Amino acid sequence: MNRRHVLIPVALAALAALGGCATVRTVSTQVASYGEWPAERKPGTYAFDRLPSQAMRAAETEVLENSARAALEKAGFKPVEAGKEPEVLVQVGARDERYVASPWDDPLWWRGGFGTWRYGPYVSPRWGVHMRYDFPRYERQVALLIRDRASGKPLFEARAMSDGVTRSDAAMLGAMFEAALMDFPRLGVNPRRVVVELPPG
8 A cells, every 4th residue: 555645544633633622722710719518518409599680680690590500510519390499599690891901011012112121230122113002801700609598508609710802601601600610619729720621612
């Protein structure tokens, strides 16, 4: 068999594998968690508990709750059956804060025009164009609070934060809730970095 004909399928397979790896997207979050989840207590059934302001935005709140379901179930919780009382109540929240970032915010580019910049004993020529481009970015946050239904006692609270060039969508919210509950019921260093995969988009 021609050696060239053998190498072509192998090369194509390698390229396909590389292409598959390139489609994996991740989100890096800063997570903080607090609480006193009893060591002997297992995750049980849950229901969402809406604040009055959330009840007035039912459609928006439903999207948020749906985004948290997979993370809750991955942590061991199960949705309560209709007509039964849940063991815990879960409150969820999220927000996006838009801010403007500039490439000139980098200390290397903290001035415009021609001149020099000084760092310690070194002096180097520097130039800059007198134009400023602002890039909007978003600071994304999710929060989750789990309470014992019978006593109302807060048992576990977690928050996750990330930033990027897009607002939160359902996939992003789901990934951030997953990050927030990654170590449940253990508490870790606050804050800590947690990286999770985003679903294929």
